[in-house]
Amino acid sequence: MNGTKLAVCNWGIYTDQFADAASLIAAVKAQAGIPPGLNCADADRAQMTDPDLETALQGLDNINQYAFRALHDALAGRDSAMLHRAGLLLLSAWGPMDHTASFLDSMLEAQGRYASPRHFTRSVYSTVASHAAIYFGIHGPCETVTHGQWPICSVLDRAADMLASRRVDHVIACWADQSSKIAEDLCRRGATALNRHEFARFTSDEAGYGSVALVLKRPEESSPSDVLLEILDTNAASASAPVTLNIHNFPTDGAVHLAAALAAARIGTGKLPIYFTETDPRGRSRFVRVRESIAP
């Protein structure tokens, strides 16, 4: 599985800690963790400048809102023709789990005579990608996926294959998760009663939420402003110091670490390539080498 290569044209982020790519870049520049005072409220203010986006966000669930904001950040300045020939890959670990619970509540309380269609439609995992496709005008394949071992690298692998097929010219990869009391409670019980240690980290007081989006294209079509990604299955991480940020735990928080590596590459803080590492629950790792583009 070695050798997946992708060019990143742009990327966007929205989490409880980072309002947009600029704020993450600032944090990476500071190399001192989270900028003091930057919280979700600041994030809301930072993106209030686009009234169309704010209108679109009204009535949407949190997970949709996070994905929309990250995508909006990543797609700034992109034209509709590009999006018409783009695919979307969205990965969420928990998805809209609260709506599943609310739907079951409505069904059980009425003993089947009624169930909430609103909660049913919103309980579907692919709803987030569908809403995004409608708002941003993405007409290529919109795949909602998940992966227990490699939530980041499996999406990058699939994006590379979609681009290699030449059915699309760009792939927008998006990771999104919202905080969920039910999910956190399940994780707590799973970690203690089932020894599923991989769930324990989501139960801390600093559980986070958010979304990251990357705009990807074929590496042979990259421009000087792009950043190149290459997935390696061999241990190359010792080649450079990692970007270290204190990022709140949520299931797809690996995408935030990848974005931090992209930020570091964009800043050009080091002469050496920067690596993002993804480690599965069994301790096996895959490495993503991030480096500034060498224009063809």
Add this chain to the structure above:
Amino acid sequence: MKLVAHVKPIAVTGIGMITAQGNNAADSWRGIRAGAEVLKPWYEPLPAALRDIKVAACTNLARPVDLPPRLWTRLSRTQQLACISTDEVLESAGLPRRQMASDPPIGCFVATTVCGMDLSERYYQQYRVNADAADINLMRRMQPYEVLSLLSRRHRFAGPGYMNLTTCVGSAMAIGAACDAIRAGRCELAVAGGTEALCQLLISGFNSLRLVSPDGCRPFDRNRPGITVGEGSAMLMLESIHSARRRGKSPIAYITGFSATCDAFHITKPEPDGSAAAQAMREALHEAGLASSDVDYINAHGTGTHDNDVTEAAAIAKVFDSKSGVPPVSSTKRLTGHTFGAAGAIEAAICILALRHGVLPPNAGSVDPDPQCPLPLVLSATAKPLATALSCNLAFGGNNTALVFCRDLPTVTEAIA
């Protein structure tokens, strides 16, 4: 007819399938070809108000001998169905049930919509009463990726893969993704398909949208009352031509084209003119190097809802012009039920079996075809030599897929030869 594909054809060297018609591919095909009526009320405890709805349920699931009873009963029904179809696809492809480290890595691309919802529902009912007393073991299979994890562990699939959750097109996308991974050289073989089990959420959810037919769906019929909820699983063994030849395995058929598009129109309704669905069909035919007049059979999504069937008929009409004509069309949803995440794979398997047997499967349930859907429906199973088939799927959120199958190996354009 000489077919010239624009991408490398992918060999299909095995099929595994379990549906309401039968617990393996041969029995399922026999029932589908015969148009056997298998719908009946679900045997599981549904709320009283829903107990008369007829569904397409699988029966008498046989536990694979290598899975201990204690583990088998703890699996979600979605996982059980996937185990049965995966065992069959490996046997059909002449591969061991458990891969060795020295074997070429096999990819695994699977789709589902509800995953372990049957167990999650039981857990949640207990949780509502007393959270601390709820049996947490029921939630072992909660995460959607548990199907992929189980198959990868059980069969030692070491190749690439993912779990697709794009509802009714999910397993068609999984098949397309597996083909792409093989073409990209990530693996030489891949299991691809989907699995879905009946649960209260599915039946009650679609009933809440007023889309369920209590007595069974009637795709493309003037008086179509809605969908039939079903369950099942199908897996295909996909392989590079080179790998199949090296193993001395004769392919059952070839996948020569795939495409997926999105309407970007409405969260639940399809785009009425079907233009994005038509685009998916055109792109898949282009990959396969086929003109619309080369297609011998279309397996339509045909859910039996008003909007889906009108949109799909409009899309087909855009691709298959009046000059060349529309090939025979059938939806097999009344025979298998709408199996959501498994639908694309089950219908892919039906297309391949139709090519192999030279039989058009019937569009069961339609007695008065809707003039708004002017399609040449296959009203009863018909023997006919078939060389090519197109399988279409449409999904929630405006997602569309098209897969092209050929009975014989096409030649490929010089650029990719």
